[in-house]
Amino acid sequence: MIDDLRQRIGLIRKAPENFLTPEEIQGIKASSAVPIPAWSGPTLLCLPCNIPTGCSLARMTRTIPMELVESGEVIVAYGRNGEMIRPENGYPLRLVVPGVQGVSWVKWLRRVEVGDKPYGTKDEAVHYIDLMPDGTHRQYTSVQEVKSVITTPSGGQILLDKGFYNITGLAWSGRGKIVRVDVSTDGGINWRQARLEQPVLPKALTRFNIDWVWDGKPAILQSRAMDETGHIQPSYGQLRKVRGTRSIYHNNAIQSWLIKEDGEVSNVQVL
C-alpha cells in the first residue's frame, strides 16, 4: 500500500523518487499505510464462484498467484479492526493478499476469475513494472521484500537535547517472519542488534527498538532487517548495483535519517 499511497501523492506533488515522504512516515507510524490491521473474512477458497454486486465504474484488475490462494492466506475481507471495512478501504469487500504489494489488495471487490495464464492488466503492463539497467522491465513483481524503517526519530522531527533516546521502528517481509533487526547510528559503519517486540508474525509489521544515547554530534540512523529466509535488507549502493536507479518499485534499501547538531532530523540517501 505504500506504493499506492506514493502514487496518489505523486499526482499532487512529486517528491524526488525513492524518498519516503514525511507523510509516509507519519502513515507508517499510524499503521494506516501498511498492512498491520486485523482483517476479517473467509479465505478466497471458501467463496462461491461469483459474487454479484451492483453497478460499477472503473474496474481495476490484478493477477493473483493461484498457489497463494490455495495456501488459504488470501482472504476476502469484510472487516478491519473489528468494524466493517470503511468505504475508502474497500467496503463492502476487499482482497487481502499477505506479503504482496498493496495494489494487489483489490478494493470494492466485485468479481474473481480463475484462469490458466496471467492477465497483463494495465497495472501489470504499464505501471508497477520495474525498469532494469538493460532496458527490460520486470513484470509481475509482487512480493514485498524485507524492509525496515526507523519511525522515531525520523525525518521532520527535532531532537530537543542530547541524552537518552529509545530508537524504534518497523520491519516487515513478504517472505515470512522478521528474525532480526540491526541498527546503526553512524551511517552503517557499526551495527547493534535491536530488540524485537511481540508479536512477531509472518508477513506483518514487526516493531523493534534499541536504546541510544545521543552525544549531540551529527549522526545517521539506519535499520537493517533480516527475514526467516535469510534475506537481508540491502543498502542503496547494493540495490543500485543490480537494479540501477530507475526501477522505482520494490525499493527495499536501508533508510537513513541524518541528525544535525541542532537536533533536526532529515531524509538522506546513504549508498
Place this chain on the structure above:
Amino acid sequence: MSKFSKKVMVLAVAALWGAGAALAAKYEGLGRPATPAEIKAWDIDVRPDFVGLPAGKGTAEQGEQIWLQKCAMCHGDFAESNQVFTTLVGGTTQEDIKTGRVKALQDGSVPQRTTLMKVPTVSTLWDYIHRAMPWTSPKSLSSDEVYALVAYLLNLAEIIPADFELNEKTIKEVQNRMPNRNGMTWDHGMWPWGPGLKGGGIGNGGKPDVQGSNCMKDCKKEVVIASNLPEYAWDAHGNLKEQNRVFGPVRGKEISEASVKEAETAAGKQQSMLDLAKAKGCTACHGVDKAIVGPAYKDVAAKYRQRPDAVDYLAQKIKNGGSGVRGNVPMPPHPGLSNEETRSLAQWILAGASAQ
C-alpha cells in the same frame, strides 16, 4: 487437490461501488445466484492471448473523431499531453517495431517513459480503454469505438497506417509490431509461487537478486550521502510540527506556509533571471561573458559596479534605452518591463549575471 487444480491465476476485479451480497444456495434468503447474462456482462477482461476479446473493427481515421470528443481533453489531441496524465505516445521508433525492444529504455535517451514505450501487449490497451475510459463515463464505449481508439494510438506511434482496419483478427498481427513486446522479463525473484519460469510459470523460484550484508563492525571506511530530500519537498503534507506530539523528547519541524513560500520565491527569483533576460530579448544583444551587439554583462558590471546609484542607473537604461555609451548601436527602450523587473535585472547584471 483443490477445486482449482489446473488453474494458476486468479483475476480480482474491483468495482468503484458495489451493493448486494454474496450468496450460495445454502445461505437461504441471502441474495440470489448471478445469472449467466450478468456474469457475461461482467466478464469483460481481455487477456494477452486475446481470450475474451469481442469482435469488432475500427480504423485510426474513425478513432481520431472519437478521440477528439472523448479523450483529448485529458490526453491531448495527439496523446502527447503530460498535464493530466503522463504521455501515452512517443519515444518509439521503426527499429523498435522490428526488434520489439524500445531502445530509448536502454540508452535513456527519452527522459520519460510513455505508455507505448512500456506496454508489451496490445490486449492491455484494448482491455483498459474498454473497462475504464473515458474517465468521466467508463465502459460507455462500444467495441468498435475501442478498436478505433486503439488504432488511433497505434497509428500515432506509426505502428499501423491510418486506414488499417483493426479487428479481432488483425489485432494479432499488430501484437507482432508492438515496440516493447520483447521488453518484459519474468525472470526475477518477486513471484515466488508456482512452478516458475522453467515450469511455464513466472519467476525464478523466489531467489532474491540483491542480498544485504550482516557485517556488524567497521563495515565501511566512509559514509557517502548520495542525496538529501530537498527543502521544497518537506512541506508536501503540511506543517510537521502540528503532526507531532508536544511532549516527549522530539518535536515536529515547523513548516509554515509563509516560510515555504519565501524559500520558493527566493529560489524562483534566482533561477528566473537569466530566463527573464532571455524572455525579454536582452540576450539577443548581450552575452553574459562576451559582447554581441551590445556589451557583455560582465563588462557592464565592471564599468558601473562602483557607482553608488548603479542599480537605478542601469534600471533606467534598460527601461528607456539609450545610445552612444558604447559604440553607435542604440539600446532600444523596453517599456514592457515593470520597474521591479528592471531593478531585478540590473541587480542581477551587477552581481555577475550568473546562470543560477
